[in-house]
Amino acid sequence: MSTLLPSIDKRLFELLIAPENARFTIRSLRDQYADQYVIPAKHRPALRRFIYERIKKLINAGLVEKDREKRKRDQLYHSLPLINGAGLCLDGERFERWHKRLVPQADNETAKETTFPKEQDDCEPSTNAKKAASQFALEKELKETQSEFLSTLGEVEAFRELMDEYPELKPGIVVDHRDAYDRSARLMGRVRALEKSLHRLGGT
Template sequence: MSGTPPLIEERIFELLLEAEDAQFTIRSLRDQYAQRYGIAAKHHADLRRFIYERIKKLITAGLVEKGREKRKRDQLYFVLPSIREAGLCLEGESFESWHQRLVAPAPRETASTTVTSKEEGSCAQSKTARKAVSQLALEKELKETQSEFLSTLGEVEAFRELMDEYPDLKPNIVVDHRDAYDRSARLIGRVRALEKSLHRLGGT
């Protein structure tokens, strides 16, 4: 990552973490943002610009990557794993505030001073914001891992029942049963590690 981590709005950060397969387009991000936060259709063009400007900063910081395949429309972007540990300040200006300044800009000197002061105060609280985002990400991963563990456990039990019911089948599926058992053991270990991490995070 290059330079100081950029200031970013927490809403956009959360949407990036939720991006399917860690990929998105500016339009898809805009549509999700507009739907979730009730942005009227007449403001969608401005919202797209707002999001694009912030994605450019994340690209410069090495936290988002532009797809190699160039498209005239719906260019693909990829969220890089390093974004979770980047130490971003998540108190960036909201679209509503940005749009208000766009529609009715204040005198340049006053506006600049106000925004700078706000950003400095916001970054002072970024540690708390990062902690909250980390907790959210850990909770999400814990739920996914618990679900995968239960699924694998069901697979282990199914193989065991099949071997009991059909002894002739046992030589063919005993390896699959062992693999499923090993996976379930690894997953329960990860579940415990995530639970401990959440506990430690909550106690700091």
């Protein structure tokens, strides 16, 4: 473990030590952070970068590790038990301040128009605002996941057709076919979960 422990946003730390995040992806942490703290959807790419940079520091400190299975998308990470008692400084920069600091001067006017909600300590966002932000984010996530699912399904079908047409290729691509199939199954599960979540949200 690195002797120089990084400071970290308390919000992110609380997500990392949650039991359900013992295994996580940058995307899953981003979505949880955005939903809990009402980060506008247009800032999610920046939020993803913010989280990724801090996860890299925690990896260097020996408190988080990358899963052995390398993925081009949605790489898995593991929070190590040491993270709880490592004595991390939890006054690290929050996303809102980090983003504001990085906004170029030329974008000042845009930044004024897209200000973030006040921190929860100062002003609790209204229930309606939270609900609207969550619904917008879920709808966007659902569209992205549906698109990714269809793409992966096409990949599964293409591998199957190739194995049928060129049997000599089968030993080399059967693993790729299985991986694509597994990804399509996970994405279908996520699509259903998002659809149910939107239905629940609309009924509350």
